[in-house]
Amino acid sequence: MHSFACIRALGLATLKGGLRDRLIQSLLLAGLFFLLSTLVFSSFSMRQPLEVAINYSLATVQILAILVTLFLGLNLLSREIETRAGYLLMGQPISRTVYLLGKFYGLCLLNFLIVAFFGLCAALSLPLVKIGLTNAPSIAWGNFFVAQLGILGISLLLGAVTLLFTALATSAVLPFLMTVGVWFIGQSTEAVKNYLEAGLTAQPMPPALKWLVTVAYYLFPNLSLFDFKVYAIYGLTIPPLLAGYALIYGLVYMVILLLLAATLFQKRDMT
Amino acid sequence: MTSAIKTSKLSKQYKKGVRQQQVSALLDLDLEIRRGEVFGFIGSNGAGKSTTIKILMGLIQATNGQAWLFERPVTDPAARLHVGYLSEHPHFHDFLTPLELLHLLGTMRQMERKTIARKSEELLGLVSLSEAANRKIRGFSKGMVQRLGIAAALLGDPDLLILDEPMSGLDPLGRHLVATIIRDLQRQGKTIFFSTHIIHDIETLCDRVGILVQGHQKYVGSIQEALYPAGNLFEITVRMPEQWAPAQTILGSLRLLWHKESLYNFELTEAEISSATQAVIAAGGGIVTLEPKRRSLEELFLDLSGKFGEKGQSDLTSPAS
Ligand SMILES: Nc1ncnc2c1ncn2[C@@H]1O[C@H](COP(=O)(O)OP(=O)(O)OP(=O)(O)O)[C@@H](O)[C@H]1O
Ligand SMILES: [Mg+2]
Numbered sequence: 408m409h410s411f412a413c414i415r416a417l418g419l420a421t422l423k424g425g426l427r428d429r430l431i432q433s434l435l436l437a438g439l440f441f442l443l444s445t446l447v448f449s450s451f452s453m454r455q456p457l458e459v460a461i462n463y464s465l466a467t468v469q470i471l472a473i474l475v476t477l478f479l480g481l482n483l484l485s486r487e488i489e490t491r492a493g494y495l496l497m498g499q500p501i502s503r504t505v506y507l508l509g510k511f512y513g514l515c516l517l518n519f520l521i522v523a524f525f526g527l528c529a530a531l532s533l534p535l536v537k538i539g540l541t542n543a544p545s546i547a548w549g550n551f552f553v554a555q556l557g558i559l560g561i562s563l564l565l566g567a568v569t570l571l572f573t574a575l576a577t578s579a580v581l582p583f584l585m586t587v588g589v590w591f592i593g594q595s596t597e598a599v600k601n602y603l604e605a606g607l608t609a610q611p612m613p614p615a616l617k618w619l620v621t622v623a624y625y626l627f628p629n630l631s632l633f634d635f636k637v638y639a640i641y642g643l644t645i646p647p648l649l650a651g652y653a654l655i656y657g658l659v660y661m662v663i664l665l666l667l668a669a670t671l672f673q674k675r676d677m678t
Numbered sequence: 679m680t681s682a683i684k685t686s687k688l689s690k691q692y693k694k695g696v697r698q699q700q701v702s703a704l705l706d707l708d709l710e711i712r713r714g715e716v717f718g719f720i721g722s723n724g725a726g727k728s729t730t731i732k733i734l735m736g737l738i739q740a741t742n743g744q745a746w747l748f749e750r751p752v753t754d755p756a757a758r759l760h761v762g763y764l765s766e767h768p769h770f771h772d773f774l775t776p777l778e779l780l781h782l783l784g785t786m787r788q789m790e791r792k793t794i795a796r797k798s799e800e801l802l803g804l805v806s807l808s809e810a811a812n813r814k815i816r817g818f819s820k821g822m823v824q825r826l827g828i829a830a831a832l833l834g835d836p837d838l839l840i841l842d843e844p845m846s847g848l849d850p851l852g853r854h855l856v857a858t859i860i861r862d863l864q865r866q867g868k869t870i871f872f873s874t875h876i877i878h879d880i881e882t883l884c885d886r887v888g889i890l891v892q893g894h895q896k897y898v899g900s901i902q903e904a905l906y907p908a909g910n911l912f913e914i915t916v917r918m919p920e921q922w923a924p925a926q927t928i929l930g931s932l933r934l935l936w937h938k939e940s941l942y943n944f945e946l947t948e949a950e951i952s953s954a955t956q957a958v959i960a961a962g963g964g965i966v967t968l969e970p971k972r973r974s975l976e977e978l979f980l981d982l983s984g985k986f987g988e989k990g991q992s993d994l995t996s997p998a999s
Pocket of ligand 1: 678701702703721723724727730
């Protein structure tokens with residue numbers, strides 16, 4: 408019971424830190440500005456302004472959530488250990504795992520708030536784009552919602568990745584850069600794998616490369632799994648199996664990351 | 679009676695750099711701090727004081743040996759439940775205010791909301807930070823941060839305080855405050871373990887001291903015995919009539935350390951005291967002070983390192999504690 412109270416308190420403090428962080432504040436402001444401007448621009452779009460608006464607004468929320476995760480990880484996790492501010496907390500009668508989970512909870516809270524707030528902003532403005540459009544398709548709200556959840560999934564996975572790297576590295580920038588790397592790779596592993604497996608390459612692929620791609624596919628988080636933008640844009644039916652698989656995959660991957668991070672963190676010298 | 683802190687053959691080697699070069703920071707430390715004791719932990723820079731303290735607080739892992747706080751191994755987070763800690767370089771979440779920070783810490787110590795609020799207010803008043811209670815820590819001066827650190831260490835009403843250089847960065851009033859706090863806590867029966875470089879604090883506050891030299895414990899015991907070892911020299915300051923010269927009396931055979939107007943200061947052995955004082959009075963002078971010559975902390979460290987004179991470690995073996 409007590410551990411939960413600690414995780415909650417730590418999470419709330421982290422959330423506070425995130426909302427009070429200058430960099431994150433300016434990111435949020437920029438996000439709001441972007442969201443508004445995409446709506447304006449989409450209405451100038453000749454073809455399918457509604458589809459363009461959905462695409463842009465979802466992309467904005469996604470990039471925002473990811474950037475906030477990255478910077479929260481940098482400023483409120485890695486740097487907290489680098490500057491020793493976290494030592495005060497670790498010197499309290501709590502285990503390192505509780506500390507780590509508290510931080511992760513804070514990250515979840517902030518991401519949830521951001522996705523909810525910006526998702527709501529986008530949702531409220533989409534009907535505005537529709538005004539004056541003749542025979543515009545109706546918006547697939549359910550899919551739009553699932554797409555938001557997917558975005559949340561991606562940013563939380565990346566948050567857990569940052570946590571793992573923070574437990575490993577001693578400098579604050581390293582986890583940041585490595586998470587950025589994971590983000591880029593994680594987005595494309597599936598595409599690369601499919602491309603190679605379809606045998607579309609001009610020359611037959613060396614087995615070593617094939618092996619490497621397969622390892623990367625299973626090692627790095629498959630982030631494209633959480634990308635439901637297309638379904639939201641065109642109102643296609645989301646296969647329940649796909650959504651369920653993404654959910655379970657995300658949860659399992661996250662739990663593994665957290666367990667690894669906690670194990671490594673336990674052994675770490677806080678000097 | 680049970681001990682507040684106990685270590686057994688505690689050792690720490692840091693691994694440094696890519697080549698994992700080993701730095702031995704602490705070797706076979708055996709320490710036992712009784713409940714209710716004020717214990718000073720001294721040693722030159724890099725002696726291993728902070729290393730020991732960080733092991734006690736579970737921040738770093740010992741390479742060898744074990745340590746306990748109130749009989750619980752330090753690897754168990756619950757060992758820290760009744761312990762307040764002030765780190766060497768306190769650094770706090772600077773986006774929080776002192777009240778918010780103390781609230782967070784209080785929650786982790788399983789304190790009730792109301793108790794936290796009352797205690798926070800009381801402690802911030804004690805360290806003169808009431809005015810800044812709702813200001814972000816970001817703008818705090820070094821001394822203010824140190825004061826907040828002291829308040830944070832006292833929050834849970836701990837039975838044991840582990841303070842790493844609590845006086846560092848404080849103004850004279852702050853130092854006085856910390857000394858007062860330590861005395862008060864001692865009166866309440868709390869145990870205090872602190873590291874310091876200030877000899878005055880050790881002399882006025884500590885029941886016992888432990889001295890570390892390059893990771894080795896060289897002395898545990900009373901500070902008086904360490905600073906005023908038996909067979910030590912004395913210093914006498916006397917006021918003499920005008921036109922007096924040491925050579926006229928047996929004082930002439932003593933070493934004159936300084937002389938200013940009618941005041942003379944000599945160094946002498948215990949055996950020479952009575953003849954010297956009689957000579958002073960016979961010459962119509964007066965004794966201003968007579969005290970054992972104190973070794974400076976530097977001399978003590980040098981002695982213990984075995985680099986200074988013949989006498990050193992041999993006459994400083996710990997009176998079994
Ligand atoms: N993170 C670290 N990596 C490598 N060596 C370290 C590390 N921290 C401390 N040391 C080494 O361990 C030894 C003891 O350091 P420690 O900080 O315990 O000294 P200290 O007694 O607290 O000194 P000071 O009075 O300067 O605070 C030193 O030689 C130091 O260089
Ligand atoms: Mg130190």
